[in-house]
Structures are given as C-alpha cells and as structure tokens.
Amino acid sequence: DAKTTQPPSMDCAEGRAANLPCNHSTISGNEYVYWYRQIHSQGPQYIIHGLKNNETNEMASLIITEDRKSSTLILPHATLRDTAVYYCIVRVLREGAQKLVFGQGTRLTINP
Amino acid sequence: NAGVMQNPRHLVRRRGQEARLRCSPVKGHSHVYWYRQLPEEGLKFMVYLQKENIIDESGMPKERFSAEFPKEGPSILRIQQVVRGDSAAYFCASSPQQRNTGELFFGEGSRLTVL
Numbered sequence: 001d002a003k004t005t006q007p008p009s010m011d012c013a014e015g016r017a018a019n020l021p022c023n024h025s026t027i028s029g030n031e032y033v034y035w036y037r038q039i040h041s042q043g044p045q046y047i048i049h050g051l052k053n054n055e056t057n058e059m060a061s062l063i064i065t066e067d068r069k070s071s072t073l074i075l076p077h078a079t080l081r082d083t084a085v086y087y088c089i090v091r092v093l094r095e096g097a098q099k100l101v102f103g104q105g106t107r108l109t110i111n112p
Numbered sequence: 113n114a115g116v117m118q119n120p121r122h123l124v125r126r127r128g129q130e131a132r133l134r135c136s137p138v139k140g141h142s143h144v145y146w147y148r149q150l151p152e153e154g155l156k157f158m159v160y161l162q163k164e165n166i167i168d169e170s171g172m173p174k175e176r177f178s179a180e181f182p183k184e185g186p187s188i189l190r191i192q193q194v195v196r197g198d199s200a201a202y203f204c205a206s207s208p209q210q211r212n213t214g215e216l217f218f219g220e221g222s223r224l225t226v227l
Contacts, residue, residue: 044203044205093213093214098143098216102156
C-alpha cells in the first residue's frame with residue numbers, strides 16, 4: 001500500500017472549516033484514499049473514503065486532486081469535538097486482507 | 113446493532129502474569145483485527161483473523177503473544193508472562209466477509225497496565 005505524508009499538527013478555530021492535507025504521490029490506480037480519526041483514548045472512527053471523485057457525507061468532504069497524488073479532508077464547520085488525530089490511509093480495496101496501516105496522522109486542535 | 117465490544121476495558125496485571133483480552137465483532141462480521149497503541153504512539157497492526165484462521169500475523173511479537181478467533185465466541189488476544197512494555201491500549205476491529213466499502217469498525221479498546 002502507498003505511503004502518505006501528513007503535517008504532524010494543525011490548529012483551527014471553532015466554526016471554521018478545517019482543511020487537512022495528505023500527500024500520496026506513489027498511489028496506484030486501484031488504491032483508495034481513506035480517512036479515519038481517533039479522538040483521545042477512543043477507538044479509531046471511519047470518516048470517508050474515495051477513489052478519484054470528490055466525496056461528501058454527513059461528517060466531511062474529501063477532495064482528491066486530478067492526478068490523485070494528494071487529497072484534502074474538509075470538516076466544514078469544526079467543533080471542539082473534532083479535536084482528534086486524523087489519519088490518511090491509501091490501500092487497495094479487495095476481498096479479505098483489509099488491514100489498515102496507520103501512519104502518524106495529523107493532530108488537529110480546534111480552538112474556541 | 114451492537115458495535116465491536118471489547119472487554120475488559122481496563123486490565124491490571126503484575127509482571128509475569130497472563131492477560132486475556134476479548135473482542136466480539138459486529139454481528140455478522142467474520143474478520144477481526146487487533147492493533148496495539150503504546151502510550152503517545154500510533155496504532156500498530158498486530159494480527160488479522162477470520163473464523164478459526166490466522167490470515168496475517170506479521171505485526172505480532174514472536175513470543176508470548178497469541179490470538180484466536182474460534183468458530184463460536186469472541187476473538188481472544190492472549191499475552192503470557194506480561195512485562196511492563198506490554199502496557200498499552202489494544203484495539204480490536206472487524207469487517208464483513210464480502211467486499212464492501214473497506215471500512216473497519218473499531219472497538220473502544222482494552223487498556224492493559226502492567227505493574
């Protein structure tokens with residue numbers, strides 16, 4: 001699975017949009033981009049995933065560049081509860097063998 | 113629907129004792145994954161199991177650690193002769209058999225403290 005690069009930390013004001021970047025320049029054509037987050041001491045939580053089209057759900061939006069070498073997770077109206085470590089992971093989607101390999105992620109702090 | 117259930121949530125053991133951590137996957141899920149998170153560190157994959165089979169144990173320490181996922185009952189992560197360095201949060205995740213979104217569903221973790 002391709003490796004990803006994320007900034008170690010970011011700050012965002014409450015109520016503003018939080019934009020978390022991720023570089024995955026070695027991504028293959030069949031690898032998806034996944035985002036998870038881990039709020040302090042809790043289990044990781046799935047946020048969103050995509051292949052090449054932009055995706056949106058009730059939690060966030062995922063913007064993938066046309067060349068797929070980078071992506072941005074957008075939390076449109078960040079709240080204090082969004083303070084967490086955010087992980088960008090790229091991997092193939094296939095039957096079985098679906099383990100996730102977590103990097104260091106971005107520690108996002110939402111400030112009041 | 114119940115999510116992934118892990119127990120105990122907190123476990124204290126003395127050096128040399130055994131620790132057993134249990135994980136009940138989401139109902140209908142046949143794949144289980146165990147991860148370890150040392151204090152102030154990231155999540156490290158340990159082992160991936162399907163019912164009665166270990167599929168990938170590339171992240172498991174070679175000694176003292178074992179995992180099983182029997183036909184009936186929860187998955188068990190067993191740590192024999194625990195040492196202080198085993199103190200960590202152990203997270204279990206599950207996913208269904210068929211190809212799906214690729215999402216893993218995580219439990220809240222079991223926190224092991226070795227005195």
